[in-house]
Amino acid sequence: MEANMPKRKEPGKSLRIKVISMGNAEVGKSCIIKRYCEKRFVSKYLATIGIDYGVTKVQVRDREIKVNIFDMAGHPFFYEVRNEFYKDTQGVILVYDVGQKDSFDALDAWLAEMKQDLGPHGNMENIVFVVCANKIDCTKHRCVDESEGRLWAESKGFLYFETSAQTGEGINEMFQTFYVSIVDLCENGGKRPITNSSASFTKEQADTIRRIRNSKDSWDMLGVKPGASRDEVNKAYRRLAVLLHPDKCVAPGSEDAFKAVVNARTALLKNIK
Numbered sequence: 402m403e404a405n406m407p408k409r410k411e412p413g414k415s416l417r418i419k420v421i422s423m424g425n426a427e428v429g430k431s432c433i434i435k436r437y438c439e440k441r442f443v444s445k446y447l448a449t450i451g452i453d454y455g456v457t458k459v460q461v462r463d464r465e466i467k468v469n470i471f472d473m474a475g476h477p478f479f480y481e482v483r484n485e486f487y488k489d490t491q492g493v494i495l496v497y498d499v500g501q502k503d504s505f506d507a508l509d510a511w512l513a514e515m516k517q518d519l520g521p522h523g524n525m526e527n528i529v530f531v532v533c534a535n536k537i538d539c540t541k542h543r544c545v546d547e548s549e550g551r552l553w554a555e556s557k558g559f560l561y562f563e564t565s566a567q568t569g570e571g572i573n574e575m576f577q578t579f580y581v582s583i584v585d586l587c588e589n590g591g592k593r594p595i596t597n598s599s600a601s602f603t604k605e606q607a608d609t610i611r612r613i614r615n616s617k618d619s620w621d622m623l624g625v626k627p628g629a630s631r632d633e634v635n636k637a638y639r640r641l642a643v644l645l646h647p648d649k650c651v652a653p654g655s656e657d658a659f660k661a662v663v664n665a666r667t668a669l670l671k672n673i674k
């Protein structure tokens with residue numbers, strides 16, 4: 402049996418699972434859990450000290466699921482406390498604040514912390530991850546858009562939800578899908594079920610969309626040196642167009658990336674003899 406498989410897994414029987422929350426301080430981890438479990442929102446920030454623990458029961462199909470939730474403090478100060486709690490986990494709620502780019506950029510570091518604490522025998526493939534792009538009610542401050550977050554999550558085979566603990570948007574849907582995926586995983590011998598989205602685009606497509614988003618000018622976007630010839634620009638354009646054409650590529654953000662590439666080519670060709 403896999404190390405992080407729960408003890409009882411016969412269909413129709415009750416199941417006990419462990420879920421943890423991860424993400425920078427103040428992104429809303431505790432509020433997301435409270436919104437689902439207690440149906441309320443706490444606007445005052447009370448930093449989690451170390452770990453908060455709670456138990457809840459949910460029904461998935463014909464199974465009663467007893468969920469042990471460990472809400473982790475996001476502050477770096479609590480690293481020593483957190484690292485005791487990563488093992489034997491079936492589900493992770495990975496949260497960032499859509500108005501704080503740092504909290505999105507930190508997601509890789511959170512995965513690295515977990516991987517390091519699980520050690521060489523820990524297997525992250527057996528865990529269901531759901532990414533919550535939280536505080537979507539704060540539209541004015543939003544700086545990480547949906548396609549950027551979704552691309553990050555789905556290229557790793559993680560679930561992705563846009564949430565607001567304040568309004569409740571996306572919260573029930575997120576937990577429902579999360580718990581169903583964990584039960585599916587338990588009934589699938591501890592293997593994460595392949596989602597449609599994770600199977601439908603390649604790493605090259607995801608990396609190219611990210612590169613285009615971060616490019617500094619049209620040359621950079623097409624991946625050619627400044628001063629490249631018409632032929633070089635057209636060749637680079639054709640390669641990207643085949644990779645990202647909306648008929649062929651369903652990765653989040655591909656349509657915008659494709660349009661940006663078309664515009665970059667047009668702008669460059671105007672000035673090349």
Ligand SMILES: Nc1nc2c(ncn2[C@@H]2O[C@H](COP(=O)(O)OP(=O)(O)OP(=O)(O)O)[C@@H](O)[C@H]2O)c(=O)[nH]1
Nearest residue numbers: 427428429430431432444446449475536565566567
């Ligand atoms: N506008 C808005 N504010 C939110 C939302 N979720 C949480 N907050 C606020 O963000 C602050 C931090 O929320 P917490 O849930 O305590 O954050 P946390 O990630 O658990 O923080 P740590 O315990 O320090 O790791 C609080 O003031 C919340 O009221 C949301 O969806 N929208």
